[in-house]
Amino acid sequence: LALPGSAYVYQGEELGLPEVLDLPDEMRQDPSFFKANGQDGLRDGCRVPIPWSGTQAPYGFGDGGSWLPQPAEWAGLSVEAQTGDPASTLELYRAALRIRRERAELGAGDAVEWLEAPAGVLAFRRGAFVCAVNTTGAPVRLPAPGAVLLASAAPGDPDVLPGDSAVWWLG
Structure with a gap:
């Protein structure tokens, strides 16, 4: 976020979410996973729904649950858990984005x-x-x-x- 130009924050980056590496094959939905005969390292692990609130899955995602399982350790990484905690990744990102917005020169120029x-x-x-x-x-x-x-x-x-x-x- 300190470099010039457009800033991109990818899903879960602002919460410090790790990629989920142990998804069961029967839960995967990425077409590339099936086209590559189950090759590891494809997209499902970074598309697990964001934890919003609560202490257990689906972490406020919805009554029907999420399409991919969310790890139990994400309870402490939810938006609700991190909001207001000055030591959290979410508040660090919020502060960085606020500073970038307030100081227009940070996004401008090269x-x-x-x-x-x-x-x-x-x-x-x-x-x-x-x-x-x-x-x-x-x-x-x-x-x-x-x-x-x-x-x-x-x-x-x-x-x-x-x-x-x-x-x-x-x-």
């Missing part, structure tokens, strides 16, 4: 200045906006370029980006 960063860290600047993503499991030291707009992990030391996290700054 100028991206790639910044020098430690191995495993992607960092770029777009005007006064800076984004850094730490793809490693370990914290890395970065010079904090300004005020934090958004962070996917609880900020501690402003010069340290925790492992597996991202931060947006305005400098």
Whole structure:
């Protein structure tokens, strides 16, 4: 969402839903699954209906249930469970989309200045906006370029980006 251009959020991404890899063959409905003689890795696993509310399937999807089974662990990932939780993936996405909407320059233009960063860290600047993503499991030291707009992990030391996290700054 920090890059210029149109932003796309795919079904369940905003909730942090994992792809369902253990769907029973008799429940699958993807025509490609049948055309490929049951090959794994096709579309049904990412088309399982989104959990909206409740603590058990169909998680508010409807009285008739969903066409593909929803995993039990999705109870904690439902829209209802994540709404209002500042540490949730849903609220992180909502904040990122709000910031992007409020700061029109984030979606406009195509100028991206790639910044020098430690191995495993992607960092770029777009005007006064800076984004850094730490793809490693370990914290890395970065010079904090300004005020934090958004962070996917609880900020501690402003010069340290925790492992597996991202931060947006305005400098």
